[in-house]
């Protein structure tokens with residue numbers, strides 16, 4: 001076959017593959033439409049999203065206060081990432097499997113987690129992480145290992161020929177890990193029912209996104225694995241929801257997995273053990289606040305006459321009430337016994353563990369008698 005001249009590059013090479021990464025956004029930072037309102041975004045849907053976002057923020061503020069007053073352990077704030085959490089929360093169907101990372105409080109709340117259980121987790125009491133839907137996986141603190149678990153769960157669904165799918169999340173820094181690439185690769189090779197959503201909040205602790213990775217987008221990491229990649233405005237819940245809808249359709253049409261990069265910004269510190277002022281400027285953070293997802297959706301609701309000052313006050317009050325009640329339940333918990341760390345590890349207790357358990361109990365006895 002004779003190649004047409006136009007297909008040959010100046011160097012005499014023949015292009016074999018080209019790719020495009022699409023960007024999705026419905027709402028700009030001023031709360032104005034950038035394209036026609038999508039069908040799913042009914043008045044009720046928009047108000048619901050906003051309420052979940054505010055609830056997440058109020059919860060977050062209280063969690064930080066608990067840590068600062070010595071009543072909870074280190075906590076990773078989700079300030080500024082509320083649209084990310086709620087879009088995933090609404091896109092997940094009951095029977096789907098959610099495999100979270102540690103900044104997904106908003107999604108967990110929508111998944112039916114008791115707020116006090118989330119507080120307890122960050123207070124060092126995982127209590128088996130048994131709260132939430134049975135098929136979901138617990139919070140994952142090791143970076144990127146959850147993506148391998150998610151790919152495994154998706155493989156299981158495929159083998160069982162089930163219709164549900166797996167959604168998993170990861171930070172921008174986590175996409176530099178081997179676990180991430182390996183999981184994407186297997187998702188492409190095996191056509192797994194998997195959606196990986198990257199929370200690109202611009203920093204991996206103090207390492208900015210530009211230093212972390214040389215690629216123009218993180219979404220294009222999908223290409224090497226043969227799966228679909230798309231970038232969305234992660235401060236616009238409609239953009240992420242639209243991408244999740246399309247990803248679900250792709251799975252249903254046997255077109256395989258999707259990687260969604262949601263561009264957000266971490267408005268707070270990495271965790272309560274971090275001081276972000278040491279590595280980023282006030283001006284940069286001020287600029288990012290202009291894109292605040294909560295404010296943006298609030299502006300839209302106000303312009304549609306769906307929200308006003310009175311409604312805001314009422315909902316803030318309602319959120320504070322729910323959060324305060326959860327804090328009370330959390331603080332009233334009986335502390336978990338140290339030996340409980342073994343309680344949820346095995347379906348059947350392996351006798352070989354008896355020695356370790358005895359050693360631990362012995363140590364606890366010795367420590368308590370020395371006080």
Ligand SMILES: Cc1ncc(C[n+]2csc(CCOP(=O)(O)OP(=O)(O)O)c2C)c(N)n1
Nearest residue numbers: 103141142143171172173174201203204205
């Ligand atoms: C395997 C592993 N290595 C290192 C760490 C320490 N660590 C905790 S958070 C973090 C940065 C993660 O950044 P990113 O993936 O961008 O997520 P973000 O916290 O910004 O949402 C690191 C390196 C860890 N938790 N697990």
